[in-house]
Amino acid sequence: MKNNKYIKTMRKLFFLAIICSLAIASCGKKVPASVPATIKDGMIELKTPPRAPGQQSALGMACDPIDTVRIAFVGVGGRGASAVKRYTQIDGVRIMAFCDLKQDRLDLCQGYLKDAGLPEADNYLGETAYKELCDRDDIDLVYIATDWLDHVPISVYALEHGHHVACEVPAAMTIDECWQLVDACEKNRRHMMMLENCCYDFFEMSALNMAQQGLFGEVYHVEGAYIHFLSEGWDRSETWRLDYNMENRGDNYPTHGLGPICQVLNIHRGDKMDYLVAMDTPSYNGKASAKKFRDKDYCKDGDHTISLIQTEKKKLIEVQHNVYAYRPYTRMYQLTGTEGFANKYPEEGISVKDLNGHLYVPQEVMDSLLTAYRPEFAKAIEEKAKTVGGHGGMDYIMDYRLIYCLRHGLPLDEDVYDAAEWSAVQELSRISLENGSMPVRFPDFTRGDWNVTDGFRYAL
Ligand SMILES: NC(=O)c1ccc[n+]([C@@H]2O[C@H](COP(=O)([O-])OP(=O)(O)OC[C@H]3O[C@@H](n4cnc5c(N)ncnc54)[C@H](O)[C@@H]3O)[C@@H](O)[C@H]2O)c1
Numbered sequence: 093m094k095n096n097k098y099i100k101t102m103r104k105l106f107f108l109a110i111i112c113s114l115a116i117a118s119c120g121k122k123v124p125a126s127v128p129a130t131i132k133d134g135m136i137e138l139k140t141p142p143r144a145p146g147q148q149s150a151l152g153m154a155c156d157p158i159d160t161v162r163i164a165f166v167g168v169g170g171r172g173a174s175a176v177k178r179y180t181q182i183d184g185v186r187i188m189a190f191c192d193l194k195q196d197r198l199d200l201c202q203g204y205l206k207d208a209g210l211p212e213a214d215n216y217l218g219e220t221a222y223k224e225l226c227d228r229d230d231i232d233l234v235y236i237a238t239d240w241l242d243h244v245p246i247s248v249y250a251l252e253h254g255h256h257v258a259c260e261v262p263a264a265m266t267i268d269e270c271w272q273l274v275d276a277c278e279k280n281r282r283h284m285m286m287l288e289n290c291c292y293d294f295f296e297m298s299a300l301n302m303a304q305q306g307l308f309g310e311v312y313h314v315e316g317a318y319i320h321f322l323s324e325g326w327d328r329s330e331t332w333r334l335d336y337n338m339e340n341r342g343d344n345y346p347t348h349g350l351g352p353i354c355q356v357l358n359i360h361r362g363d364k365m366d367y368l369v370a371m372d373t374p375s376y377n378g379k380a381s382a383k384k385f386r387d388k389d390y391c392k393d394g395d396h397t398i399s400l401i402q403t404e405k406k407k408l409i410e411v412q413h414n415v416y417a418y419r420p421y422t423r424m425y426q427l428t429g430t431e432g433f434a435n436k437y438p439e440e441g442i443s444v445k446d447l448n449g450h451l452y453v454p455q456e457v458m459d460s461l462l463t464a465y466r467p468e469f470a471k472a473i474e475e476k477a478k479t480v481g482g483h484g485g486m487d488y489i490m491d492y493r494l495i496y497c498l499r500h501g502l503p504l505d506e507d508v509y510d511a512a513e514w515s516a517v518q519e520l521s522r523i524s525l526e527n528g529s530m531p532v533r534f535p536d537f538t539r540g541d542w543n544v545t546d547g548f549r550y551a552l
Pocket residue numbers: 166167168169170171172191192193194197218219220221222237238239240242260261262287288289329330331
């Protein structure tokens with residue numbers, strides 16, 4: 093069943109590539125992209141689809157408060173089931189339904205409810221069972237944690253049926269899919285949050301606040317990454333990920349690195365990503381995994397991919413991807429400003445001009461800075477977050493913020509434009525790589541409103 097899905101997607105991408113190649117035939121260059129593309133002044137530009145009549149921006153969108161948020165989970169494999177377990181410990185929610193391809197995953201989640209003394213949820217089994225689930229009118233939030241290719245079809249169906257959506261990362265795999273999410277949100281006036289949990293890690297939240305309070309001066313260079321040795325486990329888990337990586341060159345998982353640094357740079361809240369240039373290495377260990385687990389001789393994803401992004405305000409973003417290297421986990425997370433510097437991996441460090449700027453401040457000074465600048469809401473739930481867990485507590489903080497905002501009728505911390513911008517790096521990096529690292533202009537998913545909002549803020 094899953095193979096059919098990949099074949100269908102690859103066939104669709106193939107036809108899109110032909111259409112787009114024809115569309116730009118006059119340029120004499122081949123730019124296969126999921127939306128029409130042209131080359132202008134040495135840069136690849138993707139066409140922005142017009143906003144449908146009557147459809148309005150969803151920037152800062154607030155919806156009616158929901159007293160008890162009724163949630164349905166679609167995709168309760170590794171990640172989805174751990175979310176269900178966390179949600180049994182969150183106030184103000186009711187778990188209504190589970191949907192998966194496998195009965196044992198549904199049973200596991202029912203077990204979590206039983207252990208927590210909560211009522212049984214309804215089960216939906218099968219690849220299109222999410223439609224039946226979304227057709228219900230007693231669900232507020234559809235929480236999606238399937239493999240990547242299902243994120244957008246399920247998100248759009250849920251939005252079209254009046255539900256808010258929270259979806260795992262990346263929210264979308266192509267620019268066309270990014271636009272589908274933006275349009276479905278704007279049209280149906282429902283929230284779509286991509287569950288970028290790394291924005292809620294303790295160091296990142298404190299460093300964001302320090303940057304906002306000016307401790308680092310003007311932040312002009314930021315780095316993020318997803319460097320995580322995954323390939324040994326591909327006979328056991330996330331096997332769809334290997335299939336995807338074998339067929340797709342580019343940064344296939346950009347959002348963990350990008351999310352927290354884009355918040356620092358106020359992307360679509362005063363600045364925007366302007367263009368991207370990508371480079372990669374050949375596939376070494378990826379190719380070995382393809383041979384070992386799939387008996388194939390290719391992997392299109394290079395072992396290491398680097399994308400450089402220039403913002404409208406001429407700031408620099410660097411994002412890296414490598415899931416094949418024998419090296420310790422890192423999301424980089426580096427901020428460089430005119431008056432200071434923050435670094436999370438491999439060792440946490442902060443330096444500021446007023447405290448001997450060319451060295452990190454002593455550990456105890458850093459600890460007190462990190463505590464002092466932690467947002468108040470995070471301080472209030474820190475202990476519980478660390479007890480419930482989920483990547484050291486950041487998953488729980490993300491859940492808490494999502495439910496808090498829905499219950500209070502507030503705009504969400506991460507909106508659909510974040511989901512689109514951060515996910516877009518996948519296809520944009522692929523396009524750049526397949527065209528000799530040519531720069532690719534970032535689509536403006538706000539359709540001109542990127543400078544309307546004054547900086548990133550948590551709604552409280
Ligand atoms: N934010 C994080 O830290 C983090 C960590 C791990 C995974 N993820 C993301 O979570 C998602 C899931 O990853 P995972 O490791 O749990 O994968 P997984 O393969 O363990 O789980 C996916 C589940 O989705 C189900 N599924 C697939 N298609 C479905 C459909 N049409 N309807 C209902 N169920 C369907 C599968 O049966 C499976 O149980 C991915 O998007 C991944 O990138 C995020």
